[in-house]
Amino acid sequence: MEHLSTHTIEKGLEILRKFDDGRFLTSINSCVHCGLCADSCMYYVSMKENAFIPAKKVALIESIYKRYYTFTGRTFPKLIHAKELNGETTAELIDLFYGACTLCGRCNIHCAIGVDIAYLVSIGRAMLAEMGLTPPTLQSTVDAALTSGNNMRIATDDFVETLKWLEEELRDEVNDPDASIPLNEKDRNLLYTLNPREPKFFPLSISAMAKIFYAARESWTISTHMYDVTNYAFFTGNLNEARIIAQRMLDEVKKLNCRELILAECGHGERAFRWEAPNYLQTNFDFPVRTSVELLAQYIASGRxxxxxxxxxxxxxxxxxxxxxxxxxxxxxxxxxxxxxxxxxxxxxxxxxxxxxxxxxxxxxxxxxxxxxxxxxxxxxxxxxxxxxxxxxxxxxxxxxxxxxxxxxxxxxxxxxxxxxxxxxxxxxxx
Amino acid sequence: MKWYLVITYISLVVCIAGCLYHVIQIIRHRKTRDFSKSADTVGSAITYSFTKAMNPARKESAYLHVPTYIAGMLYHLGTFLSAVLLFVFLFSIDLYRTIELFISVFLMVSILCGTAILVKRIFSKLLREITVIDDYISNILVTAFQVCTLVYIHFSLPVYYIAASALLLYIPFGKLRHAVYFFAARYYLSLFYGHRGTWPPIKH
Structure with a gap:
C-alpha cells in the first residue's frame, strides 16, 4: 500500500481512541493467543491459512492499539509486538478485516476467554472507513443507498411499477379486485420494509408477504421513498453514513405515522436498525420494531x-x-x-x-x-x-x-x- | 526481615496496584448506554456466561482441543494453587505433610502441562503466527513460579521469592493481566447476547 499521510493515520488512531469503551478495552486486553478460536472460523477451517485465525485479527488491532495507547506498547513495543499504523499494517487490516471476516461472531461464543472478536473487527473496519480505505466495491453499495435511497439504485418509478404489477398478480391470485399493496399510506399499523434485492431480483417474495398481509387483513403500507431495510454502512464501519441511512428510516416511520416497523427478511438489516440504529442516533425508538419472522410467527400462533x-x-x-x-x-x-x-x-x-x-x-x-x-x-x-x-x-x-x-x-x-x-x-x- | 521477603512484599504491592489500575480502567470505561430495546435476559445471560457457556461441551475451543484444554485447566489450577501457597509461605502458615504431598504431585502435573503448552507454542506453526515475546515470558514466569513453589515446599530456597517477585511485577504489564480482564470480557459478552435475547439459549 502507498504511503499514508500523517493526517490519514491520525484519523484511524482517533477511532481507536474514541472507541475506548469497556467492551473494547476488555476485548483488546483479554486475548491470550491460545489460537483455539481457529477451528470456529470458516476462513481458517476452509483454507487453513494461519493469517485467518480470529486471534490473528485480534492481534493485529491489539498491536496497533497498544503501540499508541499503552505504557508497555509505547515503551517496549517489541515485547508485545506492538505495530505502527502504516501502509503495511493497513494493507493487512484491509485484507483480514474486510476480506477474511463475515462478522458472523461465531468465534466470540467459542473463544475460551470470551473476547468479542467480531466487535474488534468492526472497530478495525471503522478505522479503515475513517481513513477512506473501505474497499470501493463495498463502498459503492453504501453510496448507492446514500444517493438513490436504496442500495440497488432502483428508480422510484421502476419500483412503483413493479409493485403495481405485483398488486395485479395478487388480485388475480386471491381473486379479489380489492386486494392491494398499499403505498405511502399514513396511519397504518405496519410500515413494511424491503430488501432492494426483492424488487430487483426476487419480486415473488414481495408477493408472498403481500398475500400473507391480505390473509391476515393487516393494515400495512410500503414507503416508496424509504423502503430499504439494509444498511451497508454497518459493514463498512462508517458510522456517519450508517447514521444517515438509519435516520431516513426513522423519519419515514414518523412521516407515515405507522404504529410499528416491520423489517423484511434481512439479517444485517434487522441488526443494523433494531439493535445498532438507536445507538447510531442516540435515541430510544418510541415505536416497536420487529422482524417479519416474528410477525409471521405471531400470525400463525394467534390463528390470524x-x-x-x-x-x-x-x-x-x-x-x-x-x-x-x-x-x-x-x-x-x-x-x-x-x-x-x-x-x-x-x-x-x-x-x-x-x-x-x-x-x-x-x-x-x-x-x-x-x-x-x-x-x-x-x-x-x-x-x-x-x-x-x-x-x-x-x-x-x-x-x-x-x-x-x-x-x-x-x-x-x-x-x-x-x-x-x-x-x-x-x-x-x-x- | 530478609531482603528477598522485602522484594516480594514490594512486588505484591506493585502487582495489586497494577491490577487495581486495570480494574479502575474497566470501571471508568464501563458500558455506555444502549438505546435499543432490551430483550431483558441480561441477568440470566450473565449467569449463563460464567456457567453453562463455559461448559467444555459447548465450546469448540474445548471439545475440539481436549488435550490442550485439560492442560490449560490444570495449569491454571496449578497457578492458583501456587498463588495461594505464596500467601501461606509469606504469612508462615503451616502445611500438613499429607497436603504437601498432594500439592507437590499436583504441581508436578501442572508444571508438565505448562511446559507442554510452551513447547506447543514454540513448535506449532499456527501458534507462532500469533505469538509475541510476551506470551513466552508469561508462560516461562508462571511455570518457573510453579517449579520454585514445588521446590520451596521441600527446600526453603530464597530463589522462590525471586521467581514470585518477577511474576508479580510482570502481571499488570503483560498478557497475564487477562486474570483481571477475563471477568470483564465474559461480562461484556453476556451483556451483548443477553440484551439481544441470544443468551441464555432456550431449549427447543
Whole structure:
C-alpha cells in the first residue's frame, strides 16, 4: 500500500481512541493467543491459512492499539509486538478485516476467554472507513443507498411499477379486485420494509408477504421513498453514513405515522436498525420494531392466518442468518413457523446460535475481489446442506438467500432456496 | 526481615496496584448506554456466561482441543494453587505433610502441562503466527513460579521469592493481566447476547 499521510493515520488512531469503551478495552486486553478460536472460523477451517485465525485479527488491532495507547506498547513495543499504523499494517487490516471476516461472531461464543472478536473487527473496519480505505466495491453499495435511497439504485418509478404489477398478480391470485399493496399510506399499523434485492431480483417474495398481509387483513403500507431495510454502512464501519441511512428510516416511520416497523427478511438489516440504529442516533425508538419472522410467527400462533403443513411435501432445512440469530436473538420463531408449515423438517448441524455463516455476510457479497474466498468458505455450508438431504433450504435473509443461490449453482446442490415468507405463502389457506 | 521477603512484599504491592489500575480502567470505561430495546435476559445471560457457556461441551475451543484444554485447566489450577501457597509461605502458615504431598504431585502435573503448552507454542506453526515475546515470558514466569513453589515446599530456597517477585511485577504489564480482564470480557459478552435475547439459549 502507498504511503499514508500523517493526517490519514491520525484519523484511524482517533477511532481507536474514541472507541475506548469497556467492551473494547476488555476485548483488546483479554486475548491470550491460545489460537483455539481457529477451528470456529470458516476462513481458517476452509483454507487453513494461519493469517485467518480470529486471534490473528485480534492481534493485529491489539498491536496497533497498544503501540499508541499503552505504557508497555509505547515503551517496549517489541515485547508485545506492538505495530505502527502504516501502509503495511493497513494493507493487512484491509485484507483480514474486510476480506477474511463475515462478522458472523461465531468465534466470540467459542473463544475460551470470551473476547468479542467480531466487535474488534468492526472497530478495525471503522478505522479503515475513517481513513477512506473501505474497499470501493463495498463502498459503492453504501453510496448507492446514500444517493438513490436504496442500495440497488432502483428508480422510484421502476419500483412503483413493479409493485403495481405485483398488486395485479395478487388480485388475480386471491381473486379479489380489492386486494392491494398499499403505498405511502399514513396511519397504518405496519410500515413494511424491503430488501432492494426483492424488487430487483426476487419480486415473488414481495408477493408472498403481500398475500400473507391480505390473509391476515393487516393494515400495512410500503414507503416508496424509504423502503430499504439494509444498511451497508454497518459493514463498512462508517458510522456517519450508517447514521444517515438509519435516520431516513426513522423519519419515514414518523412521516407515515405507522404504529410499528416491520423489517423484511434481512439479517444485517434487522441488526443494523433494531439493535445498532438507536445507538447510531442516540435515541430510544418510541415505536416497536420487529422482524417479519416474528410477525409471521405471531400470525400463525394467534390463528390470524391459517396454514396447512401438508401442502409442503418436500424435506426442508433451515439456514440461520448470523445477524438475525446469533446477534439478534431470533432463534425459536422461524422454527415455530416451520413446525406449522412443513411436515419434514431437518436441522443443519450445527444450527441456531452456533450456526455456520453462509459466507455472504459482512458485506462479502458486495466485494467481488473476494469472490473466490467467499465461495470457498461457502463450501462448509454446502456440505451442511448436503448432509441434511433436504431439497428445500429456507433462510429468513435475502443476503443469505443470494449466497445460497450461488452455492447451489457452484456446488451443484440441486436444492430450492426460499425465504420464510415464500414458504408461509405456499402453505397459506385463504378463507 | 530478609531482603528477598522485602522484594516480594514490594512486588505484591506493585502487582495489586497494577491490577487495581486495570480494574479502575474497566470501571471508568464501563458500558455506555444502549438505546435499543432490551430483550431483558441480561441477568440470566450473565449467569449463563460464567456457567453453562463455559461448559467444555459447548465450546469448540474445548471439545475440539481436549488435550490442550485439560492442560490449560490444570495449569491454571496449578497457578492458583501456587498463588495461594505464596500467601501461606509469606504469612508462615503451616502445611500438613499429607497436603504437601498432594500439592507437590499436583504441581508436578501442572508444571508438565505448562511446559507442554510452551513447547506447543514454540513448535506449532499456527501458534507462532500469533505469538509475541510476551506470551513466552508469561508462560516461562508462571511455570518457573510453579517449579520454585514445588521446590520451596521441600527446600526453603530464597530463589522462590525471586521467581514470585518477577511474576508479580510482570502481571499488570503483560498478557497475564487477562486474570483481571477475563471477568470483564465474559461480562461484556453476556451483556451483548443477553440484551439481544441470544443468551441464555432456550431449549427447543
Amino acid at each position: 392466518i391459517k396454514v396447512d403443513k401438508t401442502l409442503m411435501k418436500e424435506k426442508v432445512t433451515l439456514h440461520d442468518p448470523c445477524n438475525l440469530v446469533r446477534s439478534g436473538g431470533i432463534i425459536q420463531e422461524q422454527r415455530y413457523i416451520l413446525s406449522k408449515t412443513v411436515t419434514d423438517f431437518v436441522e443443519m448441524n450445527p444450527h441456531g446460535a452456533d450456526n455456520l455463516c453462509c459466507g455472504g455476510g459482512g458485506g462479502q457479497l458486495s466485494m467481488s475481489e473476494y469472490n473466490e474466498r467467499r465461495m470457498k468458505i461457502g463450501e462448509l455450508k454446502a456440505e451442511q446442506i448436503k448432509k441434511t438431504g433436504a431439497s428445500v433450504v429456507v433462510s429468513p435473509c435475502h443476503n443469505c438467500v443470494d449466497q445460497l443461490l450461488q452455492l447451489n449453482s457452484y456446488y451443484k446442490l440441486r436444492v430450492k432456496i426460499k425465504t420464510l415468507a415464500e414458504l408461509v405463502a405456499e402453505a397459506l389457506v385463504l378463507e
